[in-house]
Amino acid sequence: MEVKINREKIMEGVRLILEGIGIDPNDENFRETPRRIAEFYDELLSPKIGDEDYKYFTSKGDLVIVKDIQVYTLCPHHLLPVFYRVYVAYIPSGKVVGVSKIVRLILDEARRLTLQEQYTENVASKLQELVESSDVMVVVNGIHYCMRMRGVKTPNAEVVTSAIRGKFRDYALRMETMRLMGFE
Numbered sequence: 001m002e003v004k005i006n007r008e009k010i011m012e013g014v015r016l017i018l019e020g021i022g023i024d025p026n027d028e029n030f031r032e033t034p035r036r037i038a039e040f041y042d043e044l045l046s047p048k049i050g051d052e053d054y055k056y057f058t059s060k061g062d063l064v065i066v067k068d069i070q071v072y073t074l075c076p077h078h079l080l081p082v083f084y085r086v087y088v089a090y091i092p093s094g095k096v097v098g099v100s101k102i103v104r105l106i107l108d109e110a111r112r113l114t115l116q117e118q119y120t121e122n123v124a125s126k127l128q129e130l131v132e133s134s135d136v137m138v139v140v141n142g143i144h145y146c147m148r149m150r151g152v153k154t155p156n157a158e159v160v161t162s163a164i165r166g167k168f169r170d171y172a173l174r175m176e177t178m179r180l181m182g183f184e
Contacts, residue, residue, distance in 0.1 A: 005046055010038040044074065045111045064131075065089045066099055067181045069106050076113040078146040084110065084119070087181045088127055091135035091167055105130055116142045117161050124163035135166035137177055 011034035015025040071084040086106050124138040142159040
């Protein structure tokens with residue numbers, strides 16, 4: 001889901017929340033809180049991916065892995081923080097792209113309010129388009145503060161999702177890739 005940020009509405013909503021929990025939004029300690037939170041949502045949820053298109057040639061079949069990409073987003077159900085560690089791999093079809101382009105894709109996709117399962121699928125689909133290869137693998141390890149702070153209150157629970165495409169469906173290749181990603 002594409003997000004269109006309206007800072008004024010966010011600020012109005014934050015003022016209402018402050019009032020709802022018994023805080024005067026005009027108090028000097030909270031006067032700037034609505035603006036700060038609106039800026040935070042704008043920074044966290046606005047797409048930032050650039051247009052540069054770095055593609056380099058390589059031999060077919062080489063394995064490319066980018067691992068431990070740390071991303072922050074928000075849970076679409078509770079608007080609480082979610083921390084992802086993203087691992088991607090692909091087998092080039094004759095081209096590789098600059099690693100920063102892959103990282104930007106991952107960061108940009110996190111700026112949408114989606115479930116982790118959908119986020120993982122979206123990254124895999126967009127990675128396939130970016131690298132022009134059907135052979136991609138994405139693993140996302142998520143720490144959901146909606147689970148840690150409220151509800152079931154499980155301080156150590158993590159959610160792991162994966163999207164396995166093309167040649168990575170082969171068990172031996174998938175296990176080797178997982179080992180190179182740091183999963184033993």
